[in-house]
Amino acid sequence: MAEAAKKTGAPQASQIKDILLQRGSIAPDVLAEAEQEALKTGVRLEKYLADKRRVSPVEMTLALSSYLRMPPISLVHFTPDKSLQDVVPQNMMQRHKAIPVARLGSSLTLALGDPFNLAAIEELSVSTGLKIIPLAAPAPDVQTILDRLTAEGTKGLDLSELMKEEGEVQIVEEGQEEQSLDEMLESAEGAPVIRMVNMILVEAMRTGASDIHIEPMEKKVRLRYRIDGDLVEKPGPPKGLQNAVLSRIKIMSDLNIAERRIPQDGRFNIKALGKEIDLRVSILPTVFGEKVVMRTLDKSSLSPSLGALGLDPAAESAMRYGIRQPHGIILVTGPTGSGKTTTLYSCLQELNTEDVNIITCEDPVEYQLAGINQVQVNAKVGLTFAAALRSVLRQDPDIVLVGEIRDGETAQIAMRAALTGHLVLSTLHTNDAPGAITRLIDMGVEPFMLGSSVILAQAQRLYRKLCSACKRPTEIDPEVLKSNHIDPHEFDGATVYKAVGCPRCNKGYKGRGAIMEVFLINDAIRQGILRGMNTSELRELGRKNGMVTLKQAGLARVKEGLTTLEAALEVTGGE
Numbered sequence: 001m002a003e004a005a006k007k008t009g010a011p012q013a014s015q016i017k018d019i020l021l022q023r024g025s026i027a028p029d030v031l032a033e034a035e036q037e038a039l040k041t042g043v044r045l046e047k048y049l050a051d052k053r054r055v056s057p058v059e060m061t062l063a064l065s066s067y068l069r070m071p072p073i074s075l076v077h078f079t080p081d082k083s084l085q086d087v088v089p090q091n092m093m094q095r096h097k098a099i100p101v102a103r104l105g106s107s108l109t110l111a112l113g114d115p116f117n118l119a120a121i122e123e124l125s126v127s128t129g130l131k132i133i134p135l136a137a138p139a140p141d142v143q144t145i146l147d148r149l150t151a152e153g154t155k156g157l158d159l160s161e162l163m164k165e166e167g168e169v170q171i172v173e174e175g176q177e178e179q180s181l182d183e184m185l186e187s188a189e190g191a192p193v194i195r196m197v198n199m200i201l202v203e204a205m206r207t208g209a210s211d212i213h214i215e216p217m218e219k220k221v222r223l224r225y226r227i228d229g230d231l232v233e234k235p236g237p238p239k240g241l242q243n244a245v246l247s248r249i250k251i252m253s254d255l256n257i258a259e260r261r262i263p264q265d266g267r268f269n270i271k272a273l274g275k276e277i278d279l280r281v282s283i284l285p286t287v288f289g290e291k292v293v294m295r296t297l298d299k300s301s302l303s304p305s306l307g308a309l310g311l312d313p314a315a316e317s318a319m320r321y322g323i324r325q326p327h328g329i330i331l332v333t334g335p336t337g338s339g340k341t342t343t344l345y346s347c348l349q350e351l352n353t354e355d356v357n358i359i360t361c362e363d364p365v366e367y368q369l370a371g372i373n374q375v376q377v378n379a380k381v382g383l384t385f386a387a388a389l390r391s392v393l394r395q396d397p398d399i400v401l402v403g404e405i406r407d408g409e410t411a412q413i414a415m416r417a418a419l420t421g422h423l424v425l426s427t428l429h430t431n432d433a434p435g436a437i438t439r440l441i442d443m444g445v446e447p448f449m450l451g452s453s454v455i456l457a458q459a460q461r462l463y464r465k466l467c468s469a470c471k472r473p474t475e476i477d478p479e480v481l482k483s484n485h486i487d488p489h490e491f492d493g494a495t496v497y498k499a500v501g502c503p504r505c506n507k508g509y510k511g512r513g514a515i516m517e518v519f520l521i522n523d524a525i526r527q528g529i530l531r532g533m534n535t536s537e538l539r540e541l542g543r544k545n546g547m548v549t550l551k552q553a554g555l556a557r558v559k560e561g562l563t564t565l566e567a568a569l570e571v572t573g574g575e
Contacts, residue, residue, distance in 0.1 A: 016046050019066050025059040050139065054306060056140070064115050064134040073111050075099065075141040076469060076504055079148070082399040087128055090149055093124040097142050101135065109133045113142035147206060147273050150444050187274050191242045196237055198272075199251075202541045204235065204296055205273050208511075210337070211336030212279075214249075216242055216289030228512050229337070246283075246290055253281040260290055267364075268330060280364065299367050306346050312556065314548055315516040317508050318456060319425040322520075323425075328455035331405075331429045339462050340427045341366055344401060348372060351399055360401035377403065391415055402426040408444040412504075415445055418453035430455035432550065433459040433519035434538035439530055451526040459550060462570035463563050466497055467505035474498035476565060477568035484569055486555070494559040499567075513562065515553040517573070520545070 017035070020026050026034075026049070038048035046064065049055045055063075058074075065072040084100035087108065093099060097113035098120050108130040112120060115136040125132045168234050200223065209225035214236070216222075223236035237245050250257045253266030264283045269276065278297040283290050306319055312326050322330045330347075332340045346365060352358060352371050363377035363385070373395075375388050385402060386409040392400055393413075405411045418424045428436050436457035437450055473495050481488050497506025519525075519542045528541050543549065548556075554568035 015177055016063055016067050019063045020049075022058065022061070023063065024450065025055050025063060030054055048243045053310070057140050061136050068136065070115055070134055070136045073101065073135040073137050075111055075137050075145060078141075078145065080145070085149070087130075088124065090146075091525055092124065092127070093149070094146055097121070097139065097146070098124065099117075099142055099145055103130070103463060107131045107133055109135060111135045111137035111142065113137060113139035126395045145497060165455060181459075192261040193241060193248050196241070196243060197248045200237075201279070202272050203268055204294075205275060205277065205298075207232075209296060212292075212294040214292040215243065216286060216291060218288055221245070228508050228509055229462060230464075230506060230509075232506060239332045242289055246292060249281060249292055249294070250283070253279075255281070255283065278367075280366070297366050306350055309343065309346055310513055311516060312548070312553060313456075314546075315518050315553070318520050319343075319347070319458065319516075322456045323351055323423070324424060325455050327418060327421045329414060329424040329426065329453050331426060331428055331436045331456050333433060333436050333457065334461060335429070337462070338460055339512075341458060342459065343458075343514070344425055345369065345428070348399070348401060351423075356398040357396055358399045358401070359384055359392045359395055359397045360403070362401070362403035371392040386413055389413045389417070393422070397422060399423045399425070404428070405440070405443075411440055411443045411445050415440075415449045415453050421450065430459070432535070432539065433457040433517045433534045433547070434542055435459075436519070437533045437538060447529050447532065451521070451529045454521050456521060459517040459519075460514050461550060461554075463515055463554060463557060463571050464509040464560070464567045465503060465511045465513050466499060466563055466567075467510040469504050469509055470500040470502040470508060471497040471561070472500050480565065490555060491559060495561060496558060497561050497564060501566055508564075509567065513557070515550060515557060517548065517550040517553065519547055 009157075017031060021028060021031065022076045023203075031049075031054075033350060034049055034052065034054050035045055037052075041048070043051075046060060050057065050060050061072050064070070078099075078101075080100050084103060084337075087103065088098070088100045088110075090339055096117055096119070098117070098549045099111040101109040101111050103109070106129075108124070108128060110121070110124065110132050112134050114120075114136065121132045121134055124130075129403045140250055200212060200214075203209075204225055207225060207227055209227050209232075211226040213224040213226070213231065214221060215224070216239075220239055221236040221242050221404045222233065224231045224233050226232075247375045250266075252268045253264075254268070254531070255264045255266045264281075265287065266283075267278060268281070269278050275298060277299070280295040282293045282295075284293075286289075306316055306323075309316075311319070322328075332343055334340050348358060348360075348369065352369070354371075357373075358371075359375065361375045361377055361378075365376050368374065375392065375491060377385055377388055385404070385406060389400070389402060389410060390413060399416075400422055402410065402414050402424065405414060413428055428439055430436050430439050434457065437454070440450055441447060449532050474497060476491060476496055478488060480486075481490065501508045504510065519538075521529075522545060525538065525541055528538055533541065539549075551572045554563075554572040555565075557563045558565050558568050
């Protein structure tokens with residue numbers, strides 16, 4: 001049967017389906033739903049499951065390996081030998097998503113990201129003159145190696161090497177001020193500086209950093225990347241090239257390179273490693289020079305739908321209910337960097353069909369989405385959220401996204417829009433979901449308007465995911481449970497893990513996931529709002545009506561083995 005599949009190049013989905021079920025890789029109901037969607041879209045079932053993250057890459061590889069009777073291989077920490085890269089050119093590796101693993105005599109062992117890619121086996125056999133022995137490998141692992149090889153090929157200059165060449169550079173601050181504009185331009189456009197800035201950007205893309213910090217200190221320039229929520233320090237550029245690097249970034253961002261006294265904001269777009277990302281640049285004057293923070297905005301990392309966010313079933317069900325309502329307001333709350341924008345954009349992408357008019361008011365527009373009208377708020381010229389929202393409501397919208405409700409005027413207009421037949425999505429800065437209600441009352445919104453217009457308020461946080469390669473079981477100290485007011489029997493029967501750390505991850509963690517607290521407004525809560533309940537009373541009422549708090553959602557992720565108790569409490573607090 002496996003041979004027949006190889007001849008036709010098409011898998012027998014039913015067999016792969018059976019293998020996945022036997023291995024416990026997917027729940028039967030999730031598989032049945034995925035099978036229907038795959039049929040509708042005309043995509044192979046196993047590709048659909050992998051693309052939509054319904055099955056982990058490792059589990060899918062093992063299932064395909066079992067079906068095709070092709071040995072599996074893990075490529076974690078693997079780098080192909082230089083001699084193998086000479087046998088299989090990089091362009092061919094990229095085209096077929098294939099990595100050469102070993103050569104023995106006239107045989108070449110090849111790891112395939114797509115084990116059904118017969119063309120890769122045939123073409124490589126002809127081009128190399130070798131017998132190909134195929135192995136099944138997780139597609140993300142193959143792509144990671146290809147990205148690394150591409151980055152190494154375009155590196156050109158190593159920061160640490162450059163620092164060795166420059167040595168310790170003593171700079172007199174007064175001398176910097178006398179540098180002419182022509183000299184600044186000349187140094188910023190020099191090849192070493194251009195390569196250095198490119199390297200900093202490529203490294204951010206390769207590590208998945210959300211922010212790049214370039215910070216001038218007294219005797220050095222510190223370079224840090226925010227990876228999975230943590231700042232990680234890397235070797236920075238030499239102090240002597242501080243102004244040149246800064247000027248290069250200003251040129252790319254179309255900012256004034258001669259202005260060093262006031263903050264500046266800009267943005268630019270780059271293409272590298274097969275991706276295209278936007279960078280939002282903020283420059284702030286400090287005592288030792290201007291500090292730069294660049295926020296990376298990778299549109300390809302946006303979740304295409306709510307389902308792809310990986311939420312727990314209760315939160316996903318509540319959010320789906322909210323966005324299906326014909327009118328009303330959905331409030332998303334949380335601190336900066338908690339993924340509010342990603343959640344809202346996921347909602348918009350699910351709602352974005354040709355029969356609805358979607359308009360957004362944002363400051364700034366982070367991601368440009370096809371089919372959606374996005375307005376950039378500009379307070380300097382009078383285009384505030386309130387002014388933009390008034391104009392938007394004259395544009396016949398069905399759905400309106402307000403980037404943030406910052407004042408009473410914007411809140412009043414948003415509420416009226418929700419009451420007059422529009423679905424409004426917006427964000428607020430509060431600690432929890434019930435707090436959004438009292439925050440709006442503080443802004444001057446009448447309780448009866450809130451009770452009539454708010455569909456739900458949601459609070460969210462991003463927790464750090466444990467690295468699956470190195471996590472280890474552990475015991476929880478009862479004192480930790482007691483000090484954080486957690487039931488001592490909360491983790492009975494569950495396996496709890498600790499972070500260890502390996503070359504594949506960042507101190508035992510890799511990637512982040514979202515947890516949500518969804519405060520769904522029903523008749524009982526509506527009456528509570530009208531009676532003027534405070535945040536604590538509304539929270540208690542929400543719990544009685546089935547609301548899962550952020551802390552409960554975080555502890556559930558610990559019990560599922562997705563994160564550590566310490567990481568969960570970092571973002572949810574001890575209450």
